[in-house]
Amino acid sequence: MSRFIILCLATLVWVCSLAGCATRPHATQALTVQMDCGRLPVTVTYADEHATVLAGETELALKAARSASGAKYQLPDNEQTFFWSKGSSAYLQIAGRPWPDCIERGSLPDRLQARGNEPFWLTDVHSGQLTLRTPDNPDPTPVTGHRQALANGGIRIHAQVDGVEVVLDIYQQLCKDSMTGMPYPYRAELAHGQTRAQGCAGAPENLLQGAAWRVIAIDDELVAEDAIGTIEFFADGLVTGQAFCNRFSGRHALSGEGLRIGPLASTRMACSEPLMTLENRLIQHLEQVIRFDIGTDGELVLITADNRRISARLKLDQPALHAR
Known part of the structure; x- marks a missing residue:
């Protein structure tokens, strides 16, 4: 091989390292990456032309597939199940079901909004550009933003x-x-100049979606361990679950005003009276939810207009294999 070709190849590798070109790890360079797809913890191990994806407690053995950009891996003979990484973010789909965008731990989504009140401010960070909107500048021009890691995380x-x-x-x-x-x-x-302000950032739906929630209490009344009630919010607006006896499904909508669920439909299996009572309470509460909260221990709290509550904790076993 001529010195010219060797020099060209070396230059290409150097340029790709600076530009973040999407390359698959070599067979001798097994690489493990920790990500979160909403509330679903995901571990991806790349090796040669394969990727092993551990999504909650579900393991997927994927193989490299053609893609226009990034690095895509899919289940052999199943185009509906794939993991598609692009830089520090990725898309996960299992059996045709999309997950919330996956973000590598320690990094941020490519697009991120942050906002605060009194005084109002809103920033939009996207593809290296930053926009700051304030009452004095309601129609700002995007400018180049630079990211750096801080020592405090x-x-x-x-x-x-x-x-x-x-x-x-x-x-x-x-x-x-x-x-x-x-x-x-x-x-x-x-x-911003002499102004210092506090606020919040990211997408609230990422706190809801990605894994099932197991109901542990209704109106502060604990649910028995052998009574199984679950709720799962999907990225496409679907909500499903187990209402202690029957399965239910419907739609949910999250906006700046809060969270709405329903109307809900369910199967019609008969169960014991205590389970049916729990089921009726759960469905009635869900259809009257107006907002949600996350407790200090990470539990989900769904709240109605008259302050009735459903409390639930994350349930990560087999997040993707049940029927929708």
Whole structure:
């Protein structure tokens, strides 16, 4: 091989390393990456032309597939199950069901909104660009934003907006909007000139979706261990679950105003009277939910207008293999 060709190849490898070109690990370079797809913890191990994806307690053995960008792996002879990585993010689909976007731990989504109140501010970070919207600047122009890791585990995004330095620090800590109480997956701190402000960032739906929730209490009344009630929120707006006796399904909608569930439909199997009583209470409460919260121990709390509550904890076993 000529020196010219060797030099060209070396240059290409160097450029790709700077640009973050998507390459699959070599057979001798097994690589393990920890990610979160909403509430679903995912471990991906790359080796040669294969990727092993451990999603909750479900393991998928995938093989490299053609893709226009990034690195895509799919279940052999099943195009409906795949893992498609692009930089520090990825898309996971199992049996045709899409999961929330997967984000490598210690990194941020490519697109991230952060916001705060009193005074109002909203930042939109997307593809290396940052936009800061305030009451004085309701239609801002995107500017280049630069990311850097902080020693305390946060990520800093800084930019120049109209000659004034903007610094946005993001921390992977639960945050609740100061006006609505809506929970968010990230806490945000904004410095804009002399202004210092607190806020929240990320998508609230990522706190709901990705794994099933097991109902542990209704109106602070604990549910017996042998009574199985579950709720699962899907990225496409579907909500399903086990209402102690029958399975139910319907739609859910999350907005800045809160969370709405229903109407719900269910199967019609007959069970013991205690289970049917629990089931009726669960369905009635779900259809009257107006918002949700995340407790200090990570439990989900669904809240109705008259402050009735459903409490649930994460259930990660076999998150993808049951019927929708």
